[in-house]
Amino acid sequence: MSSAVSAAGDSACFVSHVRVAFGDCDPAAIVYFPNFYRWLDEATHDLCEAAGYELTEVRRDRKWVGFPLAEAGARFHRPATINDRLRIETRVREWRPKMFLLDHRILRDDLLLVEGWQTRFIGVHLAEQGNRLAALPIPQAFIDAISRVMG
Amino acid sequence: MSSAVSAAGDSACFVSHVRVAFGDCDPAAIVYFPNFYRWLDEATHDLCEAAGYELTEVRRDRKWVGFPLAEAGARFHRPATINDRLRIETRVREWRPKMFLLDHRILRDDLLLVEGWQTRFIGVHLAEQGNRLAALPIPQAFIDAISRVMG
Amino acid sequence: MSSAVSAAGDSACFVSHVRVAFGDCDPAAIVYFPNFYRWLDEATHDLCEAAGYELTEVRRDRKWVGFPLAEAGARFHRPATINDRLRIETRVREWRPKMFLLDHRILRDDLLLVEGWQTRFIGVHLAEQGNRLAALPIPQAFIDAISRVMG
Amino acid sequence: MSSAVSAAGDSACFVSHVRVAFGDCDPAAIVYFPNFYRWLDEATHDLCEAAGYELTEVRRDRKWVGFPLAEAGARFHRPATINDRLRIETRVREWRPKMFLLDHRILRDDLLLVEGWQTRFIGVHLAEQGNRLAALPIPQAFIDAISRVMG
Numbered sequence: 001m002s003s004a005v006s007a008a009g010d011s012a013c014f015v016s017h018v019r020v021a022f023g024d025c026d027p028a029a030i031v032y033f034p035n036f037y038r039w040l041d042e043a044t045h046d047l048c049e050a051a052g053y054e055l056t057e058v059r060r061d062r063k064w065v066g067f068p069l070a071e072a073g074a075r076f077h078r079p080a081t082i083n084d085r086l087r088i089e090t091r092v093r094e095w096r097p098k099m100f101l102l103d104h105r106i107l108r109d110d111l112l113l114v115e116g117w118q119t120r121f122i123g124v125h126l127a128e129q130g131n132r133l134a135a136l137p138i139p140q141a142f143i144d145a146i147s148r149v150m151g
Numbered sequence: 152m153s154s155a156v157s158a159a160g161d162s163a164c165f166v167s168h169v170r171v172a173f174g175d176c177d178p179a180a181i182v183y184f185p186n187f188y189r190w191l192d193e194a195t196h197d198l199c200e201a202a203g204y205e206l207t208e209v210r211r212d213r214k215w216v217g218f219p220l221a222e223a224g225a226r227f228h229r230p231a232t233i234n235d236r237l238r239i240e241t242r243v244r245e246w247r248p249k250m251f252l253l254d255h256r257i258l259r260d261d262l263l264l265v266e267g268w269q270t271r272f273i274g275v276h277l278a279e280q281g282n283r284l285a286a287l288p289i290p291q292a293f294i295d296a297i298s299r300v301m302g
Numbered sequence: 303m304s305s306a307v308s309a310a311g312d313s314a315c316f317v318s319h320v321r322v323a324f325g326d327c328d329p330a331a332i333v334y335f336p337n338f339y340r341w342l343d344e345a346t347h348d349l350c351e352a353a354g355y356e357l358t359e360v361r362r363d364r365k366w367v368g369f370p371l372a373e374a375g376a377r378f379h380r381p382a383t384i385n386d387r388l389r390i391e392t393r394v395r396e397w398r399p400k401m402f403l404l405d406h407r408i409l410r411d412d413l414l415l416v417e418g419w420q421t422r423f424i425g426v427h428l429a430e431q432g433n434r435l436a437a438l439p440i441p442q443a444f445i446d447a448i449s450r451v452m453g
Numbered sequence: 454m455s456s457a458v459s460a461a462g463d464s465a466c467f468v469s470h471v472r473v474a475f476g477d478c479d480p481a482a483i484v485y486f487p488n489f490y491r492w493l494d495e496a497t498h499d500l501c502e503a504a505g506y507e508l509t510e511v512r513r514d515r516k517w518v519g520f521p522l523a524e525a526g527a528r529f530h531r532p533a534t535i536n537d538r539l540r541i542e543t544r545v546r547e548w549r550p551k552m553f554l555l556d557h558r559i560l561r562d563d564l565l566l567v568e569g570w571q572t573r574f575i576g577v578h579l580a581e582q583g584n585r586l587a588a589l590p591i592p593q594a595f596i597d598a599i600s601r602v603m604g
Contacts, residue, residue, distance in 0.1 A: 021494070021498065022495075022519065023334045023491055025328060025329045026217075026324060027330075028329075032325045034185040034186070037184065037185040038185045066475065068181075068230075070226070072225055081509065082329065082512075083502075083508060133179070133181070133230060174340055174479055177476055178480065178481075185476065192323070193323045193325070200385075206324055206384055234356065234357060328519075330521070335522050337487070339490055343486070343487070361480070368480075368481060370532075373526070373528045373529065374529075375524070376526070378523055378524065378525075435481075
């Protein structure tokens with residue numbers, strides 16, 4: 001994956017790229033769909049890293065476990081196949097007190113293949129609750145940093 | 152995966168099982184979420200096989216490419232971890248002329264971990280359209296067979 | 303995966319089973335080979351669990367990180383395909399002070415598909431060395447327990 | 454993955470790169486080892502593509518199924534973790550009539566993490582033998598093209 005920021009179209013977004021490998025495809029010679037979720041996960045991590053919240057650093061320095069998902073979905077319009085170069089556009093649709101909602105679009109050239117949406121939180125372990133995974137109130141600095149990257 | 156039919160609760164469903172492997176989990180020691188989609192895919196294939204539509208047979212004998220997804224989503228309520236025994240319940244929510252809508256629930260003991268929903272079609276290749284993937288009108292025999300399995 | 307112990311043939315082994323899923327296969331409609339390594343990993347974990355060394359317990363109670371690999375290889379004699387029921391035989395070939403060597407055979411019916419071999423150790427973190435992953439001298443109790451399971 | 458040719462060191466090799474994703478790592482926060490095989494597979498495909506044997510083209514135009522493995526192995530010297538940038542060096546060690554042997558090295562900066570070796574063939578389907586996967590005698594043009602890419 002490589003990544004960059006784009007303001008093409010009517011709304012700023014974060015852009016990353018992925019190339020489909022032979023092993024990402026199924027016997028129908030199209031991308032086995034769970035891989036799309038893997039790539040959207042990587043796109044979100046790339047966005048956070050571009051905003052200064054690289055995953056190994058936030059895990060080590062802030063004791064965040066990462067950015068777990070509360071909900072995820074995707075609409076599959078057209079299949080992708082071996083060696084396709086895909087463009088992934090990521091936008092933040094909404095900030096909630098403890099959640100952020102992302103919209104993703106996966107394109108080959110200008111053709112929209114997949115639309116995805118994800119609701120994520122900043123995961124922390126609550127020692128006092130048996131190490132249960134909980135959602136941190138989203139820091140304003142995180143919102144500001146992500147928003148700056150989006151342009 | 153092993154599977155069976157259950158009529159527990161207020162609505163009949165198809166039940167399959169999966170055990171979480173070490174390699175299915177991420178650095179937070181919980182299931183890396185794309186794997187849930189993989190298991191829901193296997194659960195659907197198990198249901199179709201139980202109904203007499205085993206994947207290698209329908210690919211060879213009927214020239215179906217399988218049961219591709221038009222849409223898929225999931226709500227992640229609680230994480231699963233290494234060696235968890237998970238129960239997957241699958242129900243058909245709706246039959247449309249060329250689509251069928253599935254609801255999935257993933258549980259550990261009686262605890263609901265994940266709710267998933269999927270819109271699928273019977274994929275065929277249209278030779279006259281450059282081998283494009285298209286949706287077959289769903290045969291009544293398929294609906295009847297799946298419904299019989301559900302009880 | 304399901305598992306059991308077998309003394310069939312000239313040497314006792316640990317037997318586990320796996321069914322090939324659609325998503326485990328590549329565009330050639332055969333198992334994408336990294337998945338075989340995943341299944342051999344699960345077979346080893348199943349063996350250790352049968353011997354009383356379940357992974358989540360040894361991680362929590364003994365502070366072992368698991369059974370990492372020093373070396374692994376496989377010879378692919380014949381491909382496996384969608385819905386194949388595979389039998390995995392696992393044998394311990396050699397115990398070394400800090401390593402154990404495993405031999406695996408993957409069969410469909412009586413046909414040998416894959417031969418694998420793995421050199422593993424018991425992984426621990428050395429706090430005094432920046433949390434580096436190191437090999438624990440293999441406890442005799444571990445050798446005894448595994449050997450008992452093998453029959 | 455991105456790729457290039459390098460003649461650094463005493464022997465020419467093909468170089469590709471991969472970045473470790475969060476989801477490539479296991480609960481020990483190191484790369485789950487089957488992923489290394491996936492990346493070596495992609496490295497080989499990149500090499501073949503650089504030599505003019507792109508996978509979708511050889512599948513469509515030459516009716517090759519790809520470059521299946523007869524044998525593969527790896528020695529794991531040091532673990533890789535989230536967001537590591539890895540360099541993969543690929544060399545052809547030997548050409549046989551129907552097989553080619555590859556050596557791989559995976560490095561982070563100048564540190565050798567993994568050594569891998571693979572024996573591959575050009576896979577074709579023998580229609581007269583029930584579509585069985587067979588090894589094509591390796592064309593001299595293929596050897597020449599790969600050798601040219603290696604420098």
